[in-house]
Amino acid sequence: MRNLFPPEDLARDDRFVRVPAEARIEDPRSNGASNPRSARLKPSQRGGPDGARSMMHGIFVGEIQALEGAGRTCWDFEAGSDEYQVPFELKLDMARQCWDESRHVEISIKLSEHMGTEIGEFGESAFLYRAACNPDPILRLTGVNRALEGLAIDVFNSMREFGKIAGDPVLTFCEDWMLADEVTHVKMGSDWLRKITANDPERRTRALEFQRVVDKLFSFNGLRGDDEDSPVRLARRFRELAGFDDEEIDAIAADALEAKNETASVESVGASA
């Protein structure tokens, strides 16, 4: 079995259609900044329930890719203390994460049935898994467990709120349970980053820089933000529980605000043209 499995080769049945990143970038309607949802998703909005279905399908395919990513991290690195090896206990943590992600996939399928979404109804992007292809295990952990699983915390918390407002007990419970697991996954990333780079500040800096790059890539043109009306609100309390300090959370909030302002500026140029 090979190491470093490419995203193009991930196995899917014919219900799934992969949307290439270029297709989004080359979409002439996007003006480089397509962001159709600029306010917090609420059940009372005309397209609120359909927006929630689309968001939950994105989470569903994200769970599949998180399972694949954690599984690869178990396999791709030998146990040991060299730069491209990992402690055996880290592999155990990744195996536990695989178990969690498998459960999340099952929950997401049930949730799709509840919300009336067909498996594969929306296109799948492979960008979560791409972050899990970094050859450095610590960069992979910061990119996936801290940046992307951190984003999952924000999304799950936002969707849990959506379920509460709608009075939907199924969505609320599912989000709450998965949210608890995500906090654990992010904490694993935080703990291993500190442990493995304890005597290697240069590597820690590189890992945190990679995390920031991934965070920025996944800011979705300002979709995530710190203010109450953000479509995906930064879940400060849960991030603290997952090992983020205030400075790190403030940096994510600042990057998200910058992305939002950049999008507004591009859209304003597009509108005036």
Place this chain on the structure above:
Amino acid sequence: MITVTPEEFTMVEFDHGTILALVTEVAETVGHDASVDITVEIDQDIPLIGNELRGIDPVEIFVEGGAFEDPKRIRQFQPEAARTIVGRLLLMAADRRSEDFGEVPPNEEISLLVATAWNTYVVGRLDRLGFRSQRQRRLYNFRNRHGFTDTGDAAFDRLWTAESLTWAEIVSLSDDAAAARPEAAV
């Protein structure tokens, strides 16, 4: 006469002839009165899924480009989605023109709850005509507006299976379901 605009699509990969043929087929399937003209205006610049009935004689249908787009394939046309949207709006136009149905207020005066109830009644009829209806999706939408309650689900079933309702009956079913929401009792 049926008219589809624009005649040429540059932002999305839609084909004018395909859409015109689809609207013609749907009009026949839902029993549209052939003496009433239909215009379908597609705003190809907007990747969102908004759509509305703007007139009933002639029938004026407006859709944002994303409404006819395949959610799996960016900028590609999805006939199933287009059929259901056109069929739904044509049936709504027929309801509005029917004296038996009763007077319907202008779109902007219809609450989201009642609009969802009417939508349920219309898509239920499309389901029986063989259109893609996504019943569970419609139920989820209805529950989000009217509450996750047995009373709400019963109202949904009544709307979905009914062959002939009046506007007043739709409003009444919507109101009764909304009144059963837990917070409505507080």
